[in-house]
Amino acid sequence: MKHGIYYAYWEKEWSADYVKYVDKAARLGYDILEIGGAPLPDYTQEDIRRLKAAADANGLELTVGYGPVAAHNVGNKEIRSSAMEWYKKLFSVMEKLGSRAIGGALYSYWPVDYSRPIDKAEDWKNAVEGTRLLAKEAAEYGVDLNMECLNRFENYLLNTAAEGVSFVKEVDCPNVWVMLDTFHMNIEETSIGAAIRTAGDLLGHFHTGECNRMVPGKGRTPWREIGEALAEIGYDKRVVMEPFVNMGGQVGQDIKIWRPICGDMTEEMLDRDARESLIFQRYMLDGTTEKK
Ligand SMILES: [Mn+2]
Numbered sequence: 664m665k666h667g668i669y670y671a672y673w674e675k676e677w678s679a680d681y682v683k684y685v686d687k688a689a690r691l692g693y694d695i696l697e698i699g700g701a702p703l704p705d706y707t708q709e710d711i712r713r714l715k716a717a718a719d720a721n722g723l724e725l726t727v728g729y730g731p732v733a734a735h736n737v738g739n740k741e742i743r744s745s746a747m748e749w750y751k752k753l754f755s756v757m758e759k760l761g762s763r764a765i766g767g768a769l770y771s772y773w774p775v776d777y778s779r780p781i782d783k784a785e786d787w788k789n790a791v792e793g794t795r796l797l798a799k800e801a802a803e804y805g806v807d808l809n810m811e812c813l814n815r816f817e818n819y820l821l822n823t824a825a826e827g828v829s830f831v832k833e834v835d836c837p838n839v840w841v842m843l844d845t846f847h848m849n850i851e852e853t854s855i856g857a858a859i860r861t862a863g864d865l866l867g868h869f870h871t872g873e874c875n876r877m878v879p880g881k882g883r884t885p886w887r888e889i890g891e892a893l894a895e896i897g898y899d900k901r902v903v904m905e906p907f908v909n910m911g912g913q914v915g916q917d918i919k920i921w922r923p924i925c926g927d928m929t930e931e932m933l934d935r936d937a938r939e940s941l942i943f944q945r946y947m948l949d950g951t952t953e954k955k
Contacts, residue, residue, distance in 0.1 A: 664893075664949045666941060667695025667903035669728055669870075672878075673933055675912025677730075678702040682717045689721035691938045692954060697903045700729030700765060704752035711759045718760070726868070726901060727757060727765040730773035730917070737793030738771050738786055738820075750797060754804035764901065765801075766809035766842045766868045768818050770794045770830065774917055781819050790820055791833050798836035809842035809868035810834075814850040822851045824858035831865050840867020844905065845884050849874045855885055859892035866896065871904045871944060875924055878906040878940035879947070886947040893948055902948055904940060908933070 668691075670684040671677070681698045688696040696718070706714075718725050733739075735746045757765065767773065770790040794808070801808050812827040821827045827841035841862045845855065852858040859866065871889075873882030880886070893902075907914065908924040925936070946952050 664899055665694040665724065665901050666944060666949075667697050667724070667726060667901060668693050668937060668941075669697040669903060669905040671699060671728075671914050672904075672906045672908070672937065673930065675909070675914050677913055677917075681714055681725075685714070685717040685721055685723055685725075687934065689723050691934060692941050693723070694954070695724045695726055695901055695903060697726045697728045697905075698762075700727045700753055700767075701732075703727070703756045703760075704749055706756050711756060715760050724901075725760050725762040726903060727753075727762055728903075728905070729753075729765060729767045729769065731768060731771070733772045733776070736772035737769070737797050738790035739793075740789060743793055743796070746793075747796065747800060751800055754801050754806050757806055758804040763805055764807045764809060764868060766870070767811050768813055768821075769797065769808050770810055771818055771820050773813070773817060775818050783819055787820055787830070791830065794830075794834045794839060795836060798834065798839045802836070802838050807838045807840060807867060809840045811842040811844060811868075811870070812847060812851070813844070814847040816850075817847075822847075824848070824852065824861040828861055828863075828865055841865045842868040842870070844870035844872070845879075845889065846870070846872045846874065846876055846905070849884060856888045856892040859889065859898075860896060863896045866898055867900065869893070869898070869900070869902045871902055871948075872906050876905070876907040876918070876920075877924060878908075878936050879904055880940050880943035881925075881936070886943075890948045890950070894950075902944065904937075904944060906937075906940075
């Protein structure tokens with residue numbers, strides 16, 4: 664199992680100088696830094712070279728997280744071809760960075776506009792069609808797509824692991840996987856352990872965080888149950904924590920952080936929590952406190 668953290672824990676926008684966080688994540692003991700996909704298609708060759716060099720120097724893997732804006736919704740036929748052009752540029756940069764996995768609501772967009780009526784059946788059909796096309800494109804660059812199941816307030820297509828499994832089976836492409844996140848599962852799943860077992864061999868990526876998005880270990884998420892279920896399905900891929908604790912910026916707006924979750928955190932305190940949480944997560948999910 665490889666352990667990672669999402670850069671946005673420290674940032675207020677969906678883009679940043681990721682080199683800083685490559686160094687930080689490595690120093691804190693992580694195997695992976697998850698970066699935001701939004702700025703990558705516009706990267707220059709020099710931007711790519713600099714980020715890859717930093718990741719390589721630190722022996723760190725880069726994965727990508729992305730909450731697609733409405734214009735990048737591959738389930739929307741009217742804008743699908745331009746969305747696909749954008750994703751192609753993204754995959755091409757990912758390939759150059761040696762980054763092989765992207766996760767999020769890639770079958771749809773985020774956050775959903777619930778002021779309009781929802782037609783789940785029709786949108787599901789179009790999302791399957793769009794995801795198949797996206798998967799074919801991603802495969803050209805050796806990229807795996809992880810379909811994140813989100814809570815009902817953030818999306819309406821995939822809320823549970825069971826829905827994720829139906830969707831991925833219907834898409835039926837070898838590089839498309841189910842992605843679960845403990846924060847969303849806490850809202851939607853009757854049993855978190857059973858949800859992980861439902862995903863089984865189709866689980867491609869795993870996000871962690873407490874019910875209020877604090878770092879793992881500070882809340883009441885059933886980590887032992889999660890660790891046992893992951894062991895039972897033989898999950899040996901990536902576990903990336905995705906904490907959000909600070910207000911402000913587009914991140915605070917989209918994640919809906921209306922109070923300082925842990926009090927006002929300095930960067931030093933955020934780093935300390937990230938370091939301690941990694942030790943906790945390795946122990947609970949991997950049965951060790953050492954880097955493998
Ligand atoms: Mn997530």
